[in-house]
Amino acid sequence: MKKLEQMYEGKAKKVFRTDDPERFIVEYKDDATAFNGQKKGTILGKGAINNRMTNMLMQVLEKQGVPTHFVEELSERETVVKKVTIVPLEVIVRNISAGSFAQRYGVEEGIVFDEPTIEFSYKNDDLGDPLMNQYHALALKLATKEEIDTIKSMALKVNAVLKEFFLGVGIKLVDFKLEFGRTTDGTVILADEISPDTCRLWDKETNEKLDKDRFRRDLGNVEGAYQEVMRRLMGE
Ligand code: TMP
Numbered sequence: 109m110k111k112l113e114q115m116y117e118g119k120a121k122k123v124f125r126t127d128d129p130e131r132f133i134v135e136y137k138d139d140a141t142a143f144n145g146q147k148k149g150t151i152l153g154k155g156a157i158n159n160r161m162t163n164m165l166m167q168v169l170e171k172q173g174v175p176t177h178f179v180e181e182l183s184e185r186e187t188v189v190k191k192v193t194i195v196p197l198e199v200i201v202r203n204i205s206a207g208s209f210a211q212r213y214g215v216e217e218g219i220v221f222d223e224p225t226i227e228f229s230y231k232n233d234d235l236g237d238p239l240m241n242q243y244h245a246l247a248l249k250l251a252t253k254e255e256i257d258t259i260k261s262m263a264l265k266v267n268a269v270l271k272e273f274f275l276g277v278g279i280k281l282v283d284f285k286l287e288f289g290r291t292t293d294g295t296v297i298l299a300d301e302i303s304p305d306t307c308r309l310w311d312k313e314t315n316e317k318l319d320k321d322r323f324r325r326d327l328g329n330v331e332g333a334y335q336e337v338m339r340r341l342m343g344e
């Protein structure tokens with residue numbers, strides 16, 4: 109497959125067109141941002157880790173019946189994915205209070221929920237990705253009712269599979285963000301990435317943070333945390 113011109117550059121990835129109209133190539137960068145791009149930095153080796161980790165987890169999810177955009181890992185940082193148009197919703201699933209949830213409701217981090225929660229943000233950098241309920245998403249025609257139902261049930265399935273999977277390597281899946289896309293025939297599939305950039309991951313015994321909060325909150329040893337997750341997941 110031939111990598112053609114760049115179509116899009118996001119904060120952590122670039123997307124390229126290919127000679128196959130149904131396939132894109134994504135390339136993961138070491139660039140890191142937080143707080144809607146106000147904080148900028150580099151996490152050395154992050155692109156390679158996020159690429160390999162996302163691909164591994166997407167393959168686990170496919171086996172469990174969750175359709176994903178993953179096609180083939182091309183190199184350390186590059187992956188062939190199915191061409192989709194991204195549904196402009198960030199879908200956040202939480203198992204334990206942290207981050208904006210803890211802030212918004214004035215509660216401590218670390219409260220374990222009886223049931224996972226789902227929330228949506230409108231994927232719109234100019235507006236700072238505002239929180240949005242499903243009626244607002246419908247009103248703005250960001251997705252249909254059926255798509256929203258599919259997205260919610262897929263998000264809960266992803267949570268059930270990944271929570272168990274991470275626990276097996278001594279990690280609590282606190283919360284995470286997913287993005288979904290529509291293929292050419294309109295099927296909704298899981299897209300984007302699943303990595304320490306987009307998940308909160310805490311050590312099961314010590315609650316040590318093994319994710320991008322180390323960068324967001326200047327906790328130090330950012331690279332070490334990404335490498336530790338990789339080591340536990342892939343044995344290296
Ligand atoms: P939050 O607590 O800041 O709302 O974040 C919830 C989860 O979503 C957390 O695992 C980090 C992830 N996330 C992203 O992947 N991208 C974002 O832009 C934000 C704000 C959060």
Ligand code: ASP
Nearest residue numbers: 119141142143144145305
């Ligand atoms: N990546 C997002 C940004 O730069 C936010 C985050 O992950 O905290 O805005």
